[in-house]
Amino acid sequence: MPEFTLWDIVHNLLLAARWTVLLSILAFVLGSIVGLALLLVRTAGNRWAVRFVRGYVELFQGTPLLMQLFIVFFGLPLLGLDVSPWIAATFGLTLFTSAFLTEIWRGCVESVAKGQWEASTALGMNFTQQMLYVILPQALRIAVPPTVGFSVQVVKGTAVTSIIGFVELTKAGTMITNATYAPFTVYGCVAVLYFLICYPLSLYARHLEGKFRHVTR
Amino acid sequence: MSLVELHAIHKSFGALQVLKGIDLKIDEGQVIALIGKSGSGKSTLLRTINGLETIDDGTIMVAGKKVGDHDTDLLQLRLNVGMVFQQFNLFPHYTALENVMLSPQVVKKQSKGEARKIAEEMLAKVGLSDKMMHYPDQLSGGQQQRVAIARALAMKPRVLLCDEVTSALDPELVNEVLAVVRQLAEEGMTLVMVTHEMRFAREVCDSLVFMHQGRIHESGNPEHVFASPKTPELASFVGGLAG
Numbered sequence: 001m002p003e004f005t006l007w008d009i010v011h012n013l014l015l016a017a018r019w020t021v022l023l024s025i026l027a028f029v030l031g032s033i034v035g036l037a038l039l040l041v042r043t044a045g046n047r048w049a050v051r052f053v054r055g056y057v058e059l060f061q062g063t064p065l066l067m068q069l070f071i072v073f074f075g076l077p078l079l080g081l082d083v084s085p086w087i088a089a090t091f092g093l094t095l096f097t098s099a100f101l102t103e104i105w106r107g108c109v110e111s112v113a114k115g116q117w118e119a120s121t122a123l124g125m126n127f128t129q130q131m132l133y134v135i136l137p138q139a140l141r142i143a144v145p146p147t148v149g150f151s152v153q154v155v156k157g158t159a160v161t162s163i164i165g166f167v168e169l170t171k172a173g174t175m176i177t178n179a180t181y182a183p184f185t186v187y188g189c190v191a192v193l194y195f196l197i198c199y200p201l202s203l204y205a206r207h208l209e210g211k212f213r214h215v216t217r
Numbered sequence: 218m219s220l221v222e223l224h225a226i227h228k229s230f231g232a233l234q235v236l237k238g239i240d241l242k243i244d245e246g247q248v249i250a251l252i253g254k255s256g257s258g259k260s261t262l263l264r265t266i267n268g269l270e271t272i273d274d275g276t277i278m279v280a281g282k283k284v285g286d287h288d289t290d291l292l293q294l295r296l297n298v299g300m301v302f303q304q305f306n307l308f309p310h311y312t313a314l315e316n317v318m319l320s321p322q323v324v325k326k327q328s329k330g331e332a333r334k335i336a337e338e339m340l341a342k343v344g345l346s347d348k349m350m351h352y353p354d355q356l357s358g359g360q361q362q363r364v365a366i367a368r369a370l371a372m373k374p375r376v377l378l379c380d381e382v383t384s385a386l387d388p389e390l391v392n393e394v395l396a397v398v399r400q401l402a403e404e405g406m407t408l409v410m411v412t413h414e415m416r417f418a419r420e421v422c423d424s425l426v427f428m429h430q431g432r433i434h435e436s437g438n439p440e441h442v443f444a445s446p447k448t449p450e451l452a453s454f455v456g457g458l459a460g
């Protein structure tokens with residue numbers, strides 16, 4: 001049986017960590033786009049659109065991420081779509097991310113004073129102009145800290161995709177453990193790597209919170 | 218024909234009837250003060266004139282055109298009708314100048330240069346040429362309200378609605394805002410203002426409209442109305458102010 005040095009373990013985990021980072025970024029970017037679209041649909045305020053978005057958010061917030069991934073991974077093939085773990089993982093995490101982000105951002109939009117809507121309406125602006133020039137610029141400032149904070153949840157969420165066979169950090173950890181029989185060392189390293197990805201994000205979110213707390217404009 | 222004509226305006230919030238049939242004509246150049254107790258429907262009436270509140274029944278004509286509830290109608294309406302609010306409602310993320318320039322640029326599609334020229338002119342008119350680059354949180358309440366007036370004027374409205382524009386101000390800042398409003402009135406701007414500044418209303422307004430329980434209870438020339446109120450409600454309202 002070959003001997004594994006600590007460096008072998010870390011080296012292989014680092015290679016897999018690239019996929020964790022890439023999947024996180026993809027899910028975050030795609031989730032932001034979908035989340036923003038849902039936010040606009042909801043804020044524009046057709047009654048059915050509001051209901052749909054609310055249902056969407058509740059569905060994804062009210063079920064475990066693992067079940068969401070299972071349903072995507074095993075459900076899409078039933079519809080005749082052949083999905084690789086990559087696609088299933090990206091798709092599933094995008095849905096998850098969009099639901100949470102749209103809810104976080106809705107709170108931010110609602111925290112913009114009602115008078116801002118009234119003043120811009122009275123000045124003749126339509127919904128798009130109001131959003132673009134008045135509401136979103138203000139909501140964005142409020143939204144940055146919680147959004148960065150949520151990105152940590154997305155990174156941790158990628159671990160769940162190991163179950164559907166996507167080889168990222170956690171899955172690589174399991175595979176290396178099976179070869180080395182050194183679970184404590186391997187998962188210890190895995191945990192450290194997650195921490196190294198997430199901690200800077202948390203720190204940054206906290207920094208932003210402190211910074212934005214004093215800023216009114 | 219009058220600039221603004223309201224006919225049989227009805228408005229309820231749920232079961233609460235707030236406007237119970239309002240008829241009002243506002244002529245070009247007229248300055249009207251809306252007075253009345255809290256909850257009598259003054260703000261609601263004002264807000265129906267620029268479509269911030271929809272009406273349940275009645276008609277609104279502005280500049281000869283009936284206002285429907287279609288979006289383009291409302292936009293057209295709001296180009297004719299400006300509004301200044303009690304709480305200023307400046308956009309906090311823009312400077313004074315940008316606040317005034319925004320709507321001419323995005324709504325009227327004016328060039329940046331044009332919008333800037335008008336904005337500078339309007340800010341000069343309200344005496345704030347030296348504060349153009351300041352953000353709202355760097356301005357006093359009185360200065361903020363004057364920027365809000367300049368912002369409304371930059372759209373060149375034909376009538377300006379003012380809802381208690383001095384009520385949120387510290388007493389020492391009230392006069393600088395009233396001076397601007399008085400100047401507008403003297404220049405011939407059509408104004409409809411909800412106000413508690415009775416002395417100001419008396420000096421500046423052509424007509425006083427007293428609202429009571431969702432109706433126009435009494436109206437007329439301010440001197441007249443104050444000197445000899447015809448209804449006990451107005452008499453007690455005026456008396457309450459004095460005492």
Ligand SMILES: Nc1ncnc2c1ncn2[C@@H]1O[C@H](COP(=O)(O)OP(=O)(O)OP(=O)(O)O)[C@@H](O)[C@H]1O
Nearest residue numbers: 230231233235253254255256257258259260261262
């Ligand atoms: N959006 C709303 N929803 C429900 N009720 C409302 C709404 N706006 C106003 N009202 C109610 O309508 C009535 C008239 O309100 P309005 O603001 O027009 O009064 P007002 O004469 O301007 O009073 P004030 O002097 O206090 O400003 C009040 O009873 C108020 O509570």
Ligand SMILES: [Mg+2]
Nearest residue numbers: 259260261411
């Ligand atoms: Mg009011």
